[in-house]
Amino acid sequence: MITGKNYIGSQLSANGDKTFKTFNPQENIDNSWQFIEASNEEIESAVTLAHKAFLTFQKSTGKEKALFLRTIADEILALGDNLLDVYCQESGLPRGRAEGERGRTIGQLNAFADLVEEGSWVEAAIDTAIPDRVPLPKVDLRKMKRPLGTVVVFGSSNFPFAYSTAGGDTASALAAGCPVIVKSHPMHAGTGEMVASAVIKAAQKTNMPEGVFSNLNSSGIEVGVTLVKHPLVKAVGFTGSIKGGRSLYDLAGQREEPIPVFAEMGSINPVVLLPEALKQNSEKWAVACAGSVTLGAGQFCTNPGLMLGIKSDALKTFTKQLAAEILKISPSCMLNPSIYKNYQSNNELLSSQSGIEVVAEYAKTDYPNYASQKILTVSGKIFLENPVLHREVFGPFSILVQCEDEIELVSIIEKLEGQLTGSILAEENEIENYEEVVDALGNRVGRIIFNGLPTGVEVCPSMVHGGPYPSSSDSRFTAVGIGSIKRWVRPFSYQNWPNNKLPEALQNENPLGIARLVNNVQTRDSI
Template sequence: MITGKNYIGSQLIAGGDKVFKTFNPQLNIHNPWQFTEATTDEIKLATAIAHHAFLSFQKATGKEKALFLRTIAEEIMTLGEDLLDVYCQESGLPKGRAEGERGRTIGQLNAFADLVEEGSWVEATIDTAIPDRKPLPKVDIRKMMRPLGTVVVFGSSNFPFAYSTAGGDTASALASGCPVIVKSHPMHAGTSEMVASAIIKAAQKTNMPEGVFSNLNSSGIEVGVQLVKDPLVKAVGFTGSINGGRALYDLAAGRPEPIPVFAEMGSINPVVILPDALKQNAQKWAIACAGSVTLGAGQFCTNPGLILGIKNDDLENFSNQLANEILKMDPICMLSPSIHKNYEVNKDSLSSQQGVQVVAAYDKNDKPNYAAQKIVTVSGKEFLKNTVLHKEVFGPFSMIVQCENKAELVAVLNALEGQLTGTILGEETEIKTFNDVVDALGNRVGRIIFNGMPTGVEVCPAMVHGGPYPSSSDSRFTAVGIDAIKRWVRPFSYQNWPNDLLPEALQNENPLGLSRLVNNIQTTDSI
């Protein structure tokens, strides 16, 4: 049941007078549910009870947090078809996508449960005392990771499950021992409330402290601004636009006590096609690129918005084949009328720039909110002259950049802003002759792909979903995979502390059986 109220801890509260509805982009009508935006008093209540919850939640054992996370996963599954139906009504995405994204969300929760139950993620490091060391004695120092405090998570528009209420930011923050306040995305507030109800039930079933999780409605930016400014909030997770992420980053930096904002923002994910790949597999890569550009109406953060090659007849042949493949595909519904409108505006803006030529433009679309795909091309020289051409177009759009030679290709790569991914399509035998291209691409991205498409982010320990600014606000961290937990913790040392008063992770006996770095040796042994 959707109430339209805010979850402030386990309480459903709606004391404000600002209301809104979500929108069904497939039917082009508003959904029936009405949501009440959180008031200033409700925001302060949410941060206050989260702060109080942190006092005990930070001390929860790995087993206790693991049970909480696994119970969240179970409660989400218990919501069944009703949750999937609301997801589809609010996003315009098909049921198969909803099921897949729900599965990814469940997998993330369980992965973090496994991580904290095992426990070595705290990076316990012990340097024992040497009292007779000359000229000065060495003290006993023991270090481990400690949670930061209340984390605010901004739900993303394009992943109502996996990057939203119980998504990777929330799962990793709870796993670290940080309470979470979600500012739900106004496009899928009903989905968020239902998932929030599952988290609240799980918290109650596993005896988590009141306030360990809250979910606040908002139709604009005011709620988010207040949350980021609140002195009881200690970190922020965000997935969305460059403008939105940068605004939050600046707000957080301007506080009397600055806090970190881990923002995953824009990316055009360049795909470099080397000469032998063009010569031998143009049709194969044209089909693959067309599928990746249009996947999910191009509303993935890893959408390939830029295709780079060295100008010759083979690149021309590839462009023609890509055009043919793009025009075979039917347009797909976008997430909202506003996203569709922005797509059309940005697509037209880049298409009208000096030197840009249209390769293929689908022109048979007559459905509202459906995105007509488009491919354009431009010379490397023009691309280097005009930074407007570097702009992300969120939707099924891509630009082919025709470079005169390898040197210009390297120059284009060096001129790019930071990206989440970079792709090399080529033959293994020619990679060695393009090392400078590979190096230039690697310096601009968080993940480099060989002979595959960037869309599709495997959730696994080795994954890096982040990159140099502006693809993310801090390239040292990932938003996907178990290392995402590192965003919400800080290193903390105990000096000359009595063994019995230390956290179990640092005690001599190693009661948790962790892998620890003891006097520069990695071991599970006791001291």
């Protein structure tokens, strides 16, 4: 059941006077549910509760947090088909996508449960005392990760499950021991409320402190701004546009106590097309690129918005084949009319630039909110000279840049903004001749891909979903995979502390049996 209210801890609340509805982009009508935006008083209550909860929650054991996370997963599944129906009504995305994304969300929660239950993620390091060391005695020092405090998570528009209410940011923050306040995305507030109800039920079933999780409705920026400025909030997770992420980053930096904002923002994910790969397999790569550009109506943060090739007959052939393949794919519905309008506006802006040629454009569809895919092409020289062409167009859109030679290709890569991914399509014996290209691309991305397209982010320990600014606000961290827990903790040392007063992770007996660095030796043994 969708109430339209806010979850302030486990309590439903609707004290505000601002209301809004979500939108069904497939039907092109408002959904029936009405949502009440959180008031300033409700925001204050949620933050105060979270801060109080932190005092207890930060001391939860790995097993207790693991049970909480696994119970969240179970409660989400218990919502059944009704949750999937609401997801589709609010996003316009197909049922298969809803099922797949729910599965990914469940997988993330269980992965973090496994991580904290095992316990070694705290990176315990122990240097035992040497009291008779000369000229000065050595003190006993023990270090581990400690949670930051209350985390505010901004739900994303394009992943109503995996990057939203109980998505990766929330799962990793809870795993770290940080209470979470979700600023629900207004495009899928109903989906958000249903998932929030699952988190609350799980918290109650596993005896988590009241206020460990809250979910606040918001139709604009006011709720988010108030949360980020609140002195009891200690970190922020965000997935969305460069403009939105940068605004939050600046706002957090202007606080009396600045706090970290881990924002995953824009990326055009360049795909480098090397000559021999196109000569040998141009049709194969044309099919793959067309599918990647149009997947999910191009609404992935890893959509390939830029292709870079060196002028050749093979590149001409590839361009013709790409044009043919892109027109074989039927357009898809975008998430919301506002996203569709932004796509149209940015599409037209880049298409109107001097020197641009249209490779292929799908004829305009009669269905509202369906985006027609487009491929443009331009010379390397013009691309270098015009920064407008470097912008992300969120949707089924890509620019093919024709470089004069390898030198110009490298120059273009070096001048790109930071990206989440970079792909190189090459024959295996070919890549050895393009080391400068590989090195240049590696300096601009968080993940480099050989003979593959960027759409699709595997949730696993080796994944890096982040990169140099502006793809993310801090390239040292990933937003996907168990390593993302490191965003919500800080290193903390105990000096000469009584053994029985230390956290179990640092005690001599190693009761948790975790891997620790003891006097520079990695071991699970006791001291």
